[in-house]
Amino acid sequence: MSSEHAGHDHTHGMVRQTLRLAFFLSLIIVAAEVGGGLLAHSLALLSDAGHALTDIFALGLAWFATAQAERPANARKTFGYHRVGILAALINAITLILVTIWILYEAVQRFHHPEPIEPVFMFVSAGVGIAVxxxxxxxxxxxxxxxxxxxxxxxxxxxxxxxxxxxxxxLVILLTGWTPMDPILSVGIAVLIALGAWRIVRETTDILLEATPKDVNLPALVADMNRVPEVAAVHDVHVWSITSGMYALSAHVQTANLPLNECAPILLQLESMLHEKYRIGHSTLQLECDGHLGRCSEIDGLYCQLQGTHDHEHAQDEKTHTSTRERITEHE
Structure with a gap:
């Protein structure tokens, strides 16, 4: 067991070293493309440097996530420091959107006031970027x-x-002298940066708002939980991301009147199914006996509300049936 754990730590350390090397090499790419863009008067090359910033963000976040995975939680940060990376990602995405706006503004200026381009510097800087x-x-x-x-x-x-x-x-500029090719390509790269930045904003805000992960089908998950033997009903279900790819769940599980020692297999089946099918690594399940239904608070989610509506309708039906039976008895 210890050798397996040591092997895992060694692999984790190798990944962290690879990501760290990639991060600093990407900084070299950005420096080369910014320098080449200024020397060549090429907005396209400067835009590519902006696009390379998205790589630096991705590598930095991956490096951070790998390092934080080894950092233990404490009494105040019970989930650890995973959300720090999400906040950093959101700030980076907003910065990239500002970079996109600047690129588009400069592209419009270049269309109206073309500048001479030095293609040789474009070749050298972009070539360094490709190789690295x-x-x-x-x-x-x-x-x-x-x-x-x-x-x-x-x-x-x-x-x-x-x-x-x-x-x-x-090459087009070198062979034809048609400099508008530079701002046209800049606009294309700016669109790529904007799309990537918007995706990051959407994903990070979903995590910060504790939205259900997009690859988790909540109705299907509840149906699978209800299929576990001895589970009578499931309600108050919440699924969220602690960080990217790390899911957690809390739910109330109503069972038949079983002794406590017979509930352990139910919990094991539920946790195993949630982990294997939905990649949920942290599950908090509150067991409730038949006839007990926890009160829904004002902030409880969809399935708590649905369960409450169902119980209310069921109670109304029972009340109606009872009243009808009483009237029939009186008539008889």
């Missing part, structure tokens, strides 16, 4: 078991495509 990004991407791609590393690799390979676009734009 390929090195980073293939290095990260070796860590197939780590989701953060794989996601960061996809970001890096995407930036290679943008750098190839810069080289193509440089």
């Amino acid at each position: 990004n390929l090195f980073i991407g293939f290095g990260l791609n070796k860590e197939q078991q780590n989701l953060n590393a794989r996601a960061a690799a996809l970001h890096v390979f995407g930036d290679v495509g943008a750098s190839v676009g810069v080289i193509i734009a440089g």
Whole structure:
């Protein structure tokens, strides 16, 4: 067991070192493309540097998440420090949106007031970016078991495509002298940055608002919980993300009148199903005996409200049936 744990720590450490190296190499790419963009008067190259910032964000967040996974929780931070990375991601995304606005503004200015472009600097800077990004991407791609590393690799390979676009734009300018190609490509890269930034804003706000993860089908999850033997009903169900890819659940589970020692297998079945099918690693399940239904608070979720509505309708039906039986008895 200890050797297995040591092997896991070693693998985790290797991933962290790879992400750290990739992060600092990406900083070199941004510096090279900003310098080349200023020397070449190329907005496309400066835009590509902005796009590379999304890689730095992805790598930095993955590096942070890997490091935080090893940091224990404490009495005040009982869930650890995972949300710090989410807050940093939101700030980065807002910064990228501001960068996009600047690129679009500069592109409009370049359309009206073209500047001479030096394609050679575009080739050199973009070429450095492609070479370093390929090195980073293939290095990260070796860590197939780590989701953060794989996601960061996809970001890096995407930036290679943008750098190839810069080289193509440089060739067009070199061969034809048509400088509007530079701001046109800049607008395209700005759109890519904006789409990526908006996706980050949407995902981070969902996590901060504790929304149900988009890959968790809540009605199907409740139905699966109800299929577990001895489960009579499930209500007050909440599923949320502690951080990206780390899910938690709380729910009230109503059972038949069973002794406490017979409830343990029910809990084990529920927790196992939730972990294997929905990747929920932290489940808090409150067992309720038949006839006991916890009161729903004002902030309780959809399934608490639905359960309350169902019970109210059921009570109304029972009351109606009782009243009808009484009238029939009196008539007889």
